[in-house]
Amino acid sequence: MQETFYKVKGSVNKRIALISDLHEKPYDWILSSFQRQKPDMILICGDLINGRRPLHHTYKTDEISHILTFLRECAVTAPVYYSLGNHERLLSPYDLKKIRETGVTVLDNAWVKTEDLIIGGLTSYKRDIYQSFKAQYHPGELYPHSEPSRMKELQEKDYIWLKEMEQQDGFKILLSHHPECWKLRAPYLCEYRFDLVLSGHAHGGQFRYYRNHAWHGLFGPDQGLFPEYTEGMHTGKYGSMIISRGCSNTAPHIPRLFNPLEIVYIELTAQ
Numbered sequence: 001m002q003e004t005f006y007k008v009k010g011s012v013n014k015r016i017a018l019i020s021d022l023h024e025k026p027y028d029w030i031l032s033s034f035q036r037q038k039p040d041m042i043l044i045c046g047d048l049i050n051g052r053r054p055l056h057h058t059y060k061t062d063e064i065s066h067i068l069t070f071l072r073e074c075a076v077t078a079p080v081y082y083s084l085g086n087h088e089r090l091l092s093p094y095d096l097k098k099i100r101e102t103g104v105t106v107l108d109n110a111w112v113k114t115e116d117l118i119i120g121g122l123t124s125y126k127r128d129i130y131q132s133f134k135a136q137y138h139p140g141e142l143y144p145h146s147e148p149s150r151m152k153e154l155q156e157k158d159y160i161w162l163k164e165m166e167q168q169d170g171f172k173i174l175l176s177h178h179p180e181c182w183k184l185r186a187p188y189l190c191e192y193r194f195d196l197v198l199s200g201h202a203h204g205g206q207f208r209y210y211r212n213h214a215w216h217g218l219f220g221p222d223q224g225l226f227p228e229y230t231e232g233m234h235t236g237k238y239g240s241m242i243i244s245r246g247c248s249n250t251a252p253h254i255p256r257l258f259n260p261l262e263i264v265y266i267e268l269t270a271q
């Protein structure tokens, strides 16, 4: 387990904790880290849940009761903003209501203006695709194992709010579970005027190896072998993306190699 610190020039002085990919695994070490580091704000960029493939279109909220406890603990530490990953695909409006009742702000393809920052949450396109499937669901129909492709549809109607957020004055942070949405996949976030994009999902590439004086990830979901975006800071035209390597090992039978679990701290500095 590792605490990684980044410094980013912003408009305010603030310590931000970034949590990603907990997948319903133990979280005491995260709370201990919060006690030591005292973040001013906690941002969660998805996959707190360990979602199954959608088969019966329901999710029992009590299955995530300990995640609700975790969120309550986070919410008494600092303001919390939570954006949804692919594993949050099955969460129903009722589940989201229970999550909001913990005191956490859920950003489901939405942005908010806080006292000194603008914070948005881009929901995983896999949840958007599933929601679209569910809206046209016929009884007995099972969700296909391969995600149906509705990317074009999503680009046209679901990313308008990103443009609205981009036009706001102030330091803009976007939570985007998928780091490949930076440059490899719509909505190509590096083309937007966001100061900071925060991502997870790639779990650091599961195995990390050293080549050409740098560490690289071996495999990333939705990027395949030798993925480009698995951790660290990536600078673009307008801002940067920071990727968390995640807070759990999702596949316990496959070890993480040279790839410790990670809490990211971002020191925003006014100067």
Ligand SMILES: [Fe+2]
Binding pocket: 047, 085, 086, 087, 177, 201, 202
């Ligand atoms: Fe994910």
